[in-house]
Amino acid sequence: MPLSLYYCLSPQIPIPPWQLLYWAALLPSIFAQYQAKHCKSASTNYTVCTFKEVLGIVHGQVNLACNFTFPQKNAEILNIGWIKKNLAGSYSIHKWKNGTVISTGTTKPPKQLDILGDVSAGRVSLKILNLRLSDNGHYMCEVQFKIMSNNKNDGFLMYPGTKLVVGVQPKLIFLKQSINGTIELTCKATGFPLPNLDLLDPNSTKLKGMMKNNSTEVQLQIKLPELAIDGKYTCLGRNIHGEARVEILSGLHDEPRFLIVALAIGTSFLVLVLVTALTALIYWKRRKTVGNGKDFRKKSSSFDISTKTSVSLTLTMVCSLFYFPLFSINLVLCDIMMFSDICFARW
Structure with missing residues (x-):
């Protein structure tokens, strides 16, 4: 569907879709919210538009847009700047002159500021990184230009500007x-x-x-x-x-059951590790005894006793290894079926 047809069928959109695409490309990866845009005309030929309000979060970043129109053949941009108005008054945050940044903010530590967009086309924005609560306030876009036909300087200040809410x-x-x-x-x-x-x-x-x-x-x-x-x-x-x-x-009042299940599962894992280690130890002792040769008969009796003890202990641990998971599964099923007391009595 052509964009023009889409715009005709969607009159509830406050700005054309192609302008939305432009802002999406110009303002990537920011934590800001589009509220509404207002424009001010300095004359019939010069107009500046900014957002009324932009939202940002602490440690995030925002772009404060300033779009203006003028007859490019008859005017030359001299300066572009943003003035912040707060309780202490107004001060210049950023200026642009002949394509060069000539001043930055006065806050400490120095903030990272930049101008994005195409100055010659009248589409620029002020980018502010690492936002702080002290950045709250109104930011007014200021543009100064020279009219080539009469060689006179002119300009405008967008008041009250964009309200930044951090x-x-x-x-x-x-x-x-x-x-x-x-x-x-x-x-x-x-x-x-x-x-x-x-x-x-x-x-x-x-x-x-x-x-x-x-x-x-x-x-x-x-x-x-x-x-x-x-x-x-x-x-x-x-x-x-x-x-x-x-x-x-x-299950607000049955949460301890899940703690028991977690403990049982953890114990089963520990028993499995112990059984594996004990089996490896028995295997290592048997190989060592066979390797000694002459001492085999002397140590056979003690080996039989220790082997029987180890096997008995191993069988006990294996039984425990299977008992705990079965007990855990039983608890879970009983919790689901709301028969916890009966299950505990049975076990």
């Missing part, structure tokens, strides 16, 4: 403990801004709990009866920079 994606910790016959679920979250927390039961129904928060962390706590619905309980945290979730699986 934050931290949610990070969650989901805890569970049993207290006096109840199950206590606690979900803790960090992020900037602090995320909204929800606890969902196995039916995806929101559970009401007690909310606590401070400047760095938010916490949601819920107490459930020990015979609560088994299933998957989910802690969900959201802010404007992303979403995170942590799950606790079903």
